[in-house]
Amino acid sequence: MGYAQLVIGPAGSGKSTYCSSLYQHCETVGRTIHMVNLDPAAEHFSYPVSTDIRELLISLDDVMEELGMGPNGGLIYCMELLKLLTDPSENHRHLEDNLDDWLDEQLEGYLDDDYLVFDCPGQIELFTHVPVLRNFVEHLKRKNFNVCAVYLLDSQFVSDVTKYISGCMASLSAMIQLELPHINILSKMDLVSNKKDVEEYLNPEAQVLLSQLNRQMAPKFGKLNKSLAELVDDYSMVNFIPLDLRKESSIQYVLSHIDNCIQYGEDADVKVRDFDPEED
Ligand SMILES: Nc1nc2c(ncn2[C@@H]2O[C@H](COP(=O)(O)OP(=O)(O)OP(=O)(O)O)[C@@H](O)[C@H]2O)c(=O)[nH]1
Ligand SMILES: [Mg+2]
Numbered sequence: 307m308g309y310a311q312l313v314i315g316p317a318g319s320g321k322s323t324y325c326s327s328l329y330q331h332c333e334t335v336g337r338t339i340h341m342v343n344l345d346p347a348a349e350h351f352s353y354p355v356s357t358d359i360r361e362l363l364i365s366l367d368d369v370m371e372e373l374g375m376g377p378n379g380g381l382i383y384c385m386e387l388l389k390l391l392t393d394p395s396e397n398h399r400h401l402e403d404n405l406d407d408w409l410d411e412q413l414e415g416y417l418d419d420d421y422l423v424f425d426c427p428g429q430i431e432l433f434t435h436v437p438v439l440r441n442f443v444e445h446l447k448r449k450n451f452n453v454c455a456v457y458l459l460d461s462q463f464v465s466d467v468t469k470y471i472s473g474c475m476a477s478l479s480a481m482i483q484l485e486l487p488h489i490n491i492l493s494k495m496d497l498v499s500n501k502k503d504v505e506e507y508l509n510p511e512a513q514v515l516l517s518q519l520n521r522q523m524a525p526k527f528g529k530l531n532k533s534l535a536e537l538v539d540d541y542s543m544v545n546f547i548p549l550d551l552r553k554e555s556s557i558q559y560v561l562s563h564i565d566n567c568i569q570y571g572e573d574a575d576v577k578v579r580d581f582d583p584e585e586d
Pocket of ligand 2: 321322323345425426427
């Protein structure tokens, strides 16, 4: 049995920074995690990468140059290639392996109880309707991994109810597409000066959302607002944990939620030193 976090969320929401802080935190408390880069466009890392998808892929630069694609379409193409590589062209001969074979090969390098953290690209298509990430997850599950989706949303984007709702919808579509245990995180809390503005969205009441939406939007949206507020309420898992990377206790809190989701440490003798939240 292995354990894995799939770190997803919109571009720039703080996924790689979270990965790096998580890695440092685990070093501090004497816990081993392995970092996997799934972003073909990534260039610099502030954590040691133990598995890197760029070894398998042609680089995003090549795709953009050879096929004349832009960065977003190019990246989706890169990720889709992982599945399509049954017939690699002359130029792409090193792409013969498909994703599953590559993943198998990589996973052989890990031990039974290892804990992997996958830093994903930020193209929202990848976890809303392009099947590649879903297939990837299915394969991890077949390999006996307990996987949790960790969805990051930038706290700067929940400053009002309409932005909050659209953030929820994106998270919800990832939840539905991936069908994984799912933790929502509100990232970059250090940038929020008035915590009250954000607090009401951490665990919101449908009624409050509805009245705020109605106040802000034209009357013709009334019916839609009601449905949206109910939807967010029905999926009561659409709530958010705030994350402030300056605070070890905040990282620890988020990590313990995720661990709980994937049942990490329930039966294993987990080597975690006692943690003192006062250290921040
Ligand atoms: N103040 C602050 N800035 C942050 C935090 N997390 C990330 N950032 C900044 O936000 C920007 C994007 O962060 P990344 O970690 O690269 O975001 P990402 O989600 O990996 O981005 P993509 O991989 O491009 O989708 C960078 O400039 C980071 O320095 C945070 O907790 N606080
Ligand atoms: Mg990143």
